[in-house]
Amino acid sequence: METIPRPPSASREANANGHPLPLRWKRTIAIIWTGQADSILATIAATFAVLWHITATADSALMLSAAGIASLLPVALLSPLGGVAADRFNKRHVMIAADGIAGAFSLALAVAVGLGFSSMLLLLSLLAARATAQAFHGPSLMALMPELVPERDMVRINTLDQTLSSGSAIIGPAVGIALYTAWGFSAVLVMDALCAALACLCLAVARLPYARSDAPSSAGVTADLRDGAAAIAHDRPVAALLVMVMLAMLLFLPLGTLSPLMTYDWFGGGGFAASLVEAAAGIGLLVGSVAMLAWGGGKRLVGVLAVAGALIGAGCIVCGLLPRDAFPVYVALIGLVFAATAAFNAPVIPLMQKRVPAEKFGRVMGLFGSLSTLASPVGLAIAGPAAEALGVNRWFIVCGALLVVAMIVASASCSLRSLDEGA
Incomplete structure (x- = not known):
């Protein structure tokens, strides 16, 4: 009796880079963006709390300008290196490292503030650490997006990230100032660290078969x-x-x-x-x-x-x-x-x-x-x-x-x- 060949599974559609998607790829999206949503909200709340703390303690336009530079300049200068890391290493590991280091900075500053050690240098260091983490996290996430969804959904996956950011921009400052007023500056920083840990956990458990780079190693970072x-x-x-x-x-x-x-x-x-x-x-x-x-x-x-x-x-x-x-x-x-x-x-x-x-x-x-x-x-x-x-x-x-x-x-x-x- 002749065997009839099994047709390819309709559910195994290709992602935007042409690789077969996991059967439950939408669940992977939900897991990753659950962690990202919490992390983005906490980051905006913590950043607003830092800016408000600087305003309340220093009352200095110069210090607020320095805070703006600390939040922007590392992203502008280090994003190219973040892109190299995304192509050279496992994108999951790069994002976990970025979120983990940023969360560790928040937790360390929370402990320092709780013990009475607070300075403008520490606050600016937190903002710079957050921006540095984003310089490495952002390119890895953007490089991973085509591996997560079919090509027809590329605009939607990019917009989903933007939706989370814009929604967090509306409620994040309110969350930050509410925690700051009710429980103090340290509470906002602890929340930031916990949400960073949740983002790392979501990345760790999500099924990401194409997170690892298959590109051959080049002669160096400059190349x-x-x-x-x-x-x-x-x-x-x-x-x-x-x-x-x-x-x-x-x-x-x-x-x-x-x-x-x-x-x-x-x-x-x-x-x-x-x-x-x-x-x-x-x-x-x-x-x-x-x-x-x-x-x-x-x-x-x-x-x-x-x-x-x-x-x-x-x-x-x-x-x-x-x-x-x-x-x-x-x-x-x-x-x-x-x-x-x-x-x-x-x-x-x-x-x-x-x-x-x-x-x-x-x-x-x-x-x-x-x-x-x-x-x-x-x-x-x-x-x-x-x-x-x-x-x-x-x-x-x-x-x-x-x-x-x-x-x-x-x-x-x-x-x-x-x-x-x-x-």
Whole structure:
């Protein structure tokens, strides 16, 4: 009797890199992001508690500026090394080490504060340690994403991470200040350490058959960095995408920093009014992320980027044109602008995944993240004097107009359009 060959199992679909997915891959997603959600929330709560502690004990703009640098600079400088680590080593181990070290720093600082040893240097060290951990954790997670889901769900998995971050940005500060007020600074740090431990546990038990790197070891870290830079420089569509993202960061992100000044100087609002704007931004980001999570982005992701970027620019123009008595309209517009920001962010990793080989994805995303992050302080260096000279409302108009023009030019770029065609 002839044996009929068994057809391949329909449930064994391929991930975005073409490898067979585990049968219960959705459970793996749930396990990993349960740990990530708790860790992100605790990190935001602890960071806010640190900033509030600095405000309450030092009352120094200089120290708050130093805290901002400690939170940003390690990510910008060390992300390329984090990308190399993602390509060289087991991504699960890199993320566990990053979360574990950051949690250990929080626990050690909690003990020090409990014993009465607290200094600005210790607080800045915690922020720098957190940022350093993110520089290694982020590229590994981004490099692992294509191994976790089918290609059709790449936008959704990227948006899920953004949704968790935006949701945590809304409630994290409230959690941090509530614990700080009720039980003290040490309690917030202990919660941060416990949530980091939970994230490590979730990563440890999740089934990740493709977390280990199969790429051959290169001659050294410098060679890996050169290889990642060459992968960007020699691929015109990827280089064009990087320029597009950097322009958006250069023009838009400084406006977020100037938003409190817009509230105070143009609309005459105080601290409560500024907090309403921050809440509207967080809610807008969350709503936009949920919408992208449900939709998936469709097949023309470059079009989504260009339209979302143009909407951000148009929103900034309208914000700058508002009269002084239109603060409620400004709050609503900020919510819409940040909803568009969520739509702009979601397609970036899926577009990169189509072009960059899996064995180089970590180092390329590390360099990509580093360069786009560095665009923000450059934009701030320009925006501060420019806003002083023109007025903050007029600077909103200028940046918004430049962003709209940049998105129109980008949408006409053959190199960028080829990303949607898989060319």
